[in-house]
Amino acid sequence: MTGLWRILLLLLVLWGGMPPANGSAQVDITVTRRAVQRIPVVVVGLQPLQLVSGGADLAARAESILKGDLEFSTIFEVLPPVFLPFDSKEIRLGEEKKVLPSLNQLKVQALVAAYLTKQGKDLVLEGRVYNVPRGAFVGGTRYFGDVKALRTMVHRLADEVVFRLTGERGVASTRIAYASVEKGATELYLMDYDGHNSVLVTGNRSINLSPRFSPDGKLLAYTSYRDGNPDLYLLNLETGRRKKVSALPGLNISPAWSPDGRWLALSLSKDGGTNVYMMGLNGKKLRRLTNGLGISVAASFSPNGRQIVFTSDRGGSPQIYVIDVEGTNLRRLSFQGDYNASPHWSPRGDKIAFISDRGGGSFQIYLMNLDGSGVQQMTTVGSNEDPAWSPDGRHLVFSSNRSGTKDVYVMHADGSGLKRLTRSALNNFAPNWSP
Numbered sequence: 001m002t003g004l005w006r007i008l009l010l011l012l013v014l015w016g017g018m019p020p021a022n023g024s025a026q027v028d029i030t031v032t033r034r035a036v037q038r039i040p041v042v043v044v045g046l047q048p049l050q051l052v053s054g055g056a057d058l059a060a061r062a063e064s065i066l067k068g069d070l071e072f073s074t075i076f077e078v079l080p081p082v083f084l085p086f087d088s089k090e091i092r093l094g095e096e097k098k099v100l101p102s103l104n105q106l107k108v109q110a111l112v113a114a115y116l117t118k119q120g121k122d123l124v125l126e127g128r129v130y131n132v133p134r135g136a137f138v139g140g141t142r143y144f145g146d147v148k149a150l151r152t153m154v155h156r157l158a159d160e161v162v163f164r165l166t167g168e169r170g171v172a173s174t175r176i177a178y179a180s181v182e183k184g185a186t187e188l189y190l191m192d193y194d195g196h197n198s199v200l201v202t203g204n205r206s207i208n209l210s211p212r213f214s215p216d217g218k219l220l221a222y223t224s225y226r227d228g229n230p231d232l233y234l235l236n237l238e239t240g241r242r243k244k245v246s247a248l249p250g251l252n253i254s255p256a257w258s259p260d261g262r263w264l265a266l267s268l269s270k271d272g273g274t275n276v277y278m279m280g281l282n283g284k285k286l287r288r289l290t291n292g293l294g295i296s297v298a299a300s301f302s303p304n305g306r307q308i309v310f311t312s313d314r315g316g317s318p319q320i321y322v323i324d325v326e327g328t329n330l331r332r333l334s335f336q337g338d339y340n341a342s343p344h345w346s347p348r349g350d351k352i353a354f355i356s357d358r359g360g361g362s363f364q365i366y367l368m369n370l371d372g373s374g375v376q377q378m379t380t381v382g383s384n385e386d387p388a389w390s391p392d393g394r395h396l397v398f399s400s401n402r403s404g405t406k407d408v409y410v411m412h413a414d415g416s417g418l419k420r421l422t423r424s425a426l427n428n429f430a431p432n433w434s435p
Contacts, residue, residue: 069158195421348393
């Protein structure tokens with residue numbers, strides 16, 4: 001097999017199929033990283049609200065979003081209203097404490113009170129959080145916005161609840177970037193973590209691949225063929241400005257951000273073979289980490305920024321390797337299966353997600369410990385690729401063809417809670433989760 005065909009074969013897997021060219025927190029409840037038992041929580045308030053007679057009940061929509069966000073976190077179990085000794089919608093602002101004793105008898109640990117009202121043309125969403133066993137007010141917040149901002153307002157409230165009760169950052173306000181094949185081009189999109197509000201961010205009618213959020217969420221690194229060569233770009237998501245940062249001859253692909261946001265790891269083929277390099281955000285201070293005429297791609301930094309995990313065929317077939325950022329201490333992690341690729345280091349630092357073909361003709365997602373031990377298979381249906389972690393390390397986003405075309409899915413880190421995010425006749429793949 002020639003070097004060119006070997007590169008194309010690996011990129012087909014990594015890219016999902018080559019498209020055609022053309023105030024302060026009060027921590028009251030401790031949550032373990034792999035908690036099995038969820039925190040029982042009750043949501044009250046959110047009385048029916050319509051902006052016009054016969055219009056949609058915005059409070060019911062807000063309640064559905066809020067409960068969905070809290071359940072998805074894997075931290076909370078939202079109790080249905082039928083189990084409560086009172087009407088959850090009849091609780092008024094400032095009356096929350098009167099129901100805390102009855103909730104305590106039910107072993108409920110947290111009360112989330114939310115109220116949606118009109119103020120002129122805007123909506124006002126107010127949230128209050130209580131620690132039920134202590135009978136204590138934990139914190140409150142208020143959001144303003146129009147009807148189009150309702151989903152964003154509720155997501156922010158859900159994240160505030162997570163933070164107030166656990167000290168962790170929630171993911172309800174995060175976004176997912178992904179690639180979508182359409183009419184001979186591959187464009188990049190952003191969507192909410194739950195699949196809503198998808199927006200186009202490239203639109204150059206070319207091939208755009210491998211979107212990667214910067215640690216502060218302000219920049220998106222990606223590879224684009226807009227000028228004919230696979231070059232590396234940075235897109236400022238706040239201003240819309242884009243900058244070409246690497247346009248060396250050959251491949252400039254598979255970017256990865258260092259945790260401090262100062263460096264990019266990428267794969268270049270300028271010197272024969274395809275190797276992993278590090279460079280500054282201005283494209284300078286280029287430093288080579290791997291050597292050889294093989295293919296080394298798909299880098300992912302460890303949370304402390306000291307190591308990089310990547311895919312390489314240096315041993316004869318694509319396998320997972322790890323190397324120090326100085327380019328030393330190279331070691332192989334995967335030994336089962338003839339094809340292991342697309343590693344992604346958990347932000348919690350304890351696991352690496354990757355894909356593997358173990359003889360069934362399709363790729364499945366696996367987890368392993370940092371030394372390659374403790375391999376766990378996470379998917380079994382269809383072919384599943386492109387795993388990426390949520391910023392809290394509790395969830396994985398990936399692409400799968402289990403429904404026919406490739407679409408983006410999420411699941412919890414234990415493999416449960418599978419949810420499809422994209423639903424179109426197009427191929428959607430290569431997702432990446434924002435901070």
